[in-house]
Amino acid sequence: MTNRHINKVAVLGSGVMGSRIACHFANIGVSVMLLDIVPKELNAQEEGKGLTLQSKAVRNRIVNHSLETAVKSNPSPLFSKSYLNRISTGNFEDDMKDIAQADWVIEVVIERLDIKKQVFEQVEKYRKQGALITSNTSGIPIHLMIEGRSDDFVQHFCGTHFFNPPRYLRLLEIIPTANTNTEVIDFLLDYGDKFLGKTTVLCKDTPAFIGNRIGVYSMLAVTHLIGQLELTIEEVDKYTGPAMGHPKSATFRTSDVVGLDTMVNVANGLYDNVPQDEAREIFKLPSYVLKMAENKWLGEKTQQGFYKKTKDKEGGTEILVLDLKDLSYRKQEKVKSPTLDETKKVDDLTKRMKVYEEGNDKAGELFRAMHYPLFEYVSKRVPEITDDFFRIDDAMRAGFGWELGPFQIWDALGVKDTLEKIKNEAKRLPGQTGEVAQWVYDMLEAGCERFYKIEEGKKKFYDIKTKSYQDIPGTEELIILDYIRENNTIWKNCGVSIIDLGDGIINAEIHTKMNTIGGDVIQGVNKAIELAEKDYKGLVIGNDGPNFSAGANIAMIFMMAVEQDYDELNMAVKAFQDTSMRLRYSSIPVVAAPFNLALGGGCEFSMHADFVQLHAETYMGLVEFGVGVIPGGGGSKEFALRASDDFKNDQITQNIFRDRFLTIGQAKVSTSAEEAFELGYLQNGKYAITMNRSRLLADAKAKALELANGGYTQPVKRNDIKVLGKQGLGIVYVGANSMMSGNYISEHDQKISEKLGWVMCGGDLSAPTEVSEQYLLDLERKAFLELTAERKTLERIQHMLTKGKALRN
Template sequence: MTAPSSSKPALRIRKAAVLGAGVMGAQIAAHLTNANVETVLFDLPAKEGPKSGIAIKAIENLKKLSPAPLADSTRAAAIIPANYEEDLEHLKDVDLVIEAIAERMDWKLDLYKKIAPHVSKTAILASNTSGLSINGLAEALPEDMRHRFTGVHFFNPPRYMHLVELIPTRLTDKNVLEGLEAFLTTTVGKGVVYAKDTPNFIGNRIGVFSMLATMYHTEQFKLGFDTVDALTGPAVGRPKSATYRTADVVGLDTMAHVIKTMNDTLPDDPWHDYFKAPAWLSGLIEQGALGQKTGAGFYKKAGKDIVVLDVAKRDYRASEQKASDDVVAILAIKDPAEKFGKLRASNDPQAQFLWATFRDLFHYTAYHLADIADTARDVDFAIRWGYGWKLGPFETWQAAGWQQVATWIQEDIDAGKTMSKAPLPKWVTDGRTGVHGKSGSYSAASNTDKPRSQHPVYKRQLFPDPILGEKFDQGTTVWENDGVRLWTLGDDGVGIISFKTKMNTVNDFVLDGIQHAIGIAEEQLKAVVIWQTGEPFSAGADLKGALGLLQAGKIDDFRKMVENFQRTSMRIKHSLVPVVSAVRGLALGGGCEFQMHSARTVAALESYIGLVEAGVGLLPAGGGLHELAVRAAQSNPTDPFEALKKIFETVAMAKVSGSALEAKQSGILRDSDVVVFNAYELLYVAKQVAISLAESGWRAPLYARNIPVAGDVGTATFRASLANLQAGYFASEHDVEIATRIADTLCGGVIERGSLVDEEWLLDLERKHFVELAQTEKTQARIAHTMTTGKPLRN
């Protein structure tokens, strides 16, 4: 496979500046820093203390936010605080300037005039406005800068939300846009959607309308806010925060501001009458109840309970309402066409509410498609990536039967049931079966179907996020069993091993399958990548099978299963062809151990990796502790204990990294492992790394026979720290038992400090402790509890 190429040189962004250290500005700066882009964070000069005090405080605050904007908290120190009075010189060597100050056109225009003389002749300028006119902003810039200016709208929180809207002006240079698109996609890891310069662009125009329609119908059908959240969350393929919890998280004042922007800037919209905050939303804002940031909004915490606002009582009550039995039964229907038919036909107010919200969303989105977006695909991706929906509005409509739903919408328009009498566009009822098909997605503005972008950056996405009905080449199967599939994609000689189990857990079929697949690869291929077609990478060992063997008293079979686990990890490590693990999402327990034994791991930034066995009363026994002891000896042969200190706490407390960068900090990933910011590029990069290793003459590491260990002195030192934890009631007796066995394995057992052992010694020790722990009553109780509840048991 050859790397994608372009006739134009790539846009190189070494240094960036973010103007505005508010919530969004600081978090955009944090994410650019995650991506190793040197970033200067500007704000107004402080009236007291250091002049850059506002930016300094914002950078410090990044460490406290949850979810964490920084993928590794130590990176906060890399952000350069600055102010507009003393530090504009910084702008001379900056390649990208992102303005992220408050949504006031006059303030933004003043700032542009101030910075213009200091910005280099090649720097790209972008505004992170969520709805102001990009063309209007461009007019404040000197003429020679306008071709380098564009809108670039990140969604909150910038590290986690995949969407970035790119909004060109009439004058933005095409090369600037293509370069920025590649940078945002690969370096920053985003999904880029081009939006037209219309108020609130695509994501917030459709997303906020959906929330307004939901609020309107909440009143019409007299439903509680908690009932609406039960109906508009995971039950319909949307995030758990649903509607009103989302509003609380966003901030009710922010929500009201976006609604006001729609009211002010869209006077001719046929739905304009609805662009106003409901009375109860305005009432909450007046009381200072702005949602999560003030501790109260639609919901608030009362002791340990969550209470919800009851508009009729003008007070909070216990949050308990759920979807009605009828609606639960309808939403459980797999066929979307049948589901929507039943929703519309039902007399249940909750079903009627759901139909009404979907109907008005479809109506609005179809009516405005031509104005706001180039294609229906852009709308669906904007809503999926910016709002976390599983399907966009057009995908949902198409899946439910395009013409049937269109007929129902028209009937409701004619009957005066819809929020607006605006006609459905003629293309909706032209006999089509939808807006997504083999030739691309529909563009209402040009009345044609358009294929996906041909930008070279997308050649790096072998399996991009599919739009409804889209199919990609699934490759050629080389061999498979009930646990894994070994397959190839293209003719580059790289085999791909994918698991076939639920949550990609590891059972005997997976263990035997990996070993057999590697054997085939050694004969027929040049390298192997372990990659899953979805998340997670692997949730670890199949606990159900393990507990079954224990409860049946089949200890020999249990021991053999552990031996097979270790044998699989060692097969990965000592394969004659390089094995690369491509990790995204969870890589826990055995999944973590497989990547540890790989020649290289290529991990998506959002990878949550850890040896979590202590949480179920066990210790890692798929070779994980053995591998950590080997690494400690290699990094510090004279005193391996130093290298073990940090890793012992990570394993004994079953810590999971909050990102791939954090996994590097903890030692679960190596310095040589690769972090990829766009998860859709993961397989491409992993294949390139595997080919590179193969072409550079890969040889498996030699079997280690002289490994210096920390010995019984190391174990005793760890035990002393555990005694303090137990004395302070931070650890139970069984916790200490597990941690002591972890320490004993890492330190090489009851032998003198500095003794030399081989890998088999460490594997035997690991296996012995694992099997002995597994036979204890408390560990079996922990395993059973975790399997039943999904939560750890402290006993």
């Protein structure tokens, strides 16, 4: 393979996708040039300033406005606002020549073949030999774009279909032509995976590629079934949401978010371009969807779609739902389903699929009506859209947020067991025969009863060509706990499993609800440290669940506090603190591997680890103020310690202290791994970011090994933490009082602030003094216990437990 490096990228087209693709490349440290067209006329503001069409501000107005809009959007396309300086802007007329510096040129202009060809003609003039050229089209055949282009252009050209928003959706479809150099294909698959953090899926140049072909089929199947099964919009979204392993937005809410016009355009495009598809009629939109499009009820962009946000009589927000009988909006009705109730009892999603399938109510009926035809459909798309069925599963998980792809669900229900059921359900949807593709029957005849199987800690797939199980390409380096847990678990309790990762590294996997930290987890983490110190080289704390940890088990704290069992609570908090300290002062290296939510205690564990190998999308914070307490697992102490380390003779210590104090006092949560560093939760030189979530545990293990083999030495406990005493308390008390007087915080917030200040200042010491970590931990624990004795704190905890959100009382 050519030793190819991507140092500079040119993105041509700055619309919704182009500007956000540019931002994502900036996220990974690449220099980006973003270009767009030159305006044809001045706007009123430009005329008022006396500008002309030759003024640079005018010529770059479109691109600058698009980028500004993207950066202001929520959620942000950038990991850190500071990364904006990695993007330069320009226009096609003045700056196209500068693409000669780019290692990769990405076209993201309007979806018109003639315009794309014009852009590529310009690209051909200026690009350097060997530079990659790709198109982000979602519908135009890739091979049509290269007509008339040079051999070097054609060999380095490919489709790269990012899903929107590019930072957050993991799917990146790679669509080569017959002329694309295999080195280019291999490079893009690898670069997208390791550098951009994507699930890269190799597609054939067929209409809508893989993700939208299957995803839109699945959504439109539901739009046809809803009438047959006499379901309501809210029923469908309840049945096809998280319980089914789909996103919260389910089916119709997803359409509102994406935009009904987008769904209509893709569906119409598919209907026109897949004349040989046996299920083509499914892409013909139901009359109610056409009427909604005609009425411009397109979803969030027009404030109404399948749902409509309004105000009730009291002025509160109310979300109405569309009644398909007369296309009027009405109040949502509560959805009840015995099948749904049964699914709640089953945490394992694979096993939950069987519960759904056997349901005797509308939820079960919809599940069967959706999935049996889907199994037939996806089986027949192989080899039309891909030679390897697992790529369909990859695309649906990464692009549509399904936890299980179609073939994984089929495996869960039993491939052989469903064949007769698929025949019985075929009448539901047009074009379905009930007969799956021949290769599925061949697979069963070859004695292979599943599409996937786990062998020696690796997931293998049934390979149609060899009629045998093969390793899934690109997964050889990954560590998936589900695949090794059975044979590699060396100890476990209700909250933690300790799993041998090999090479002398073990992993403490937390598996409580939301991975909250209670007694079982404290015991398990201590056991892991004990085992690692005795027989292994190092320890990783990580898991494959939805979140790293949502924090301490506040239900347990609430119960002890309500019963006024303060001795027990004191012991529990001390055990938590001692565990945090043991993570730091053990004789082996400890690497935390946080991702998604790493809040409260999850953040404190990470802050005390020797190293943090975290996913780029990590939302880390000390959020204890929201439940009326201060961080009690070492977090308050740790921020005092880090403030002390930041104190410099040439800096104003009060400002450093204030910033640290406010991060906890305002319960700031990072919106990315990089922002976690900016907020002080991570330390320079003690963290690294993994872009691809699938690679996190493997990267954490590699780091633990590196630390161990590099001669890890147990750190010495700190006795030199400079605290400000009364000098700092004055800042805290004056600030909290003024905030309370201005009605920015409540009286209870003021009390919590003063408790936090007391800890971080080391109490009311008469002058700045050096103290030990244990001294601060004792203050932290005392303040925490005193706050749990407050009625308003108990109200906050109870509100969080019952309502799932913070109470400001």
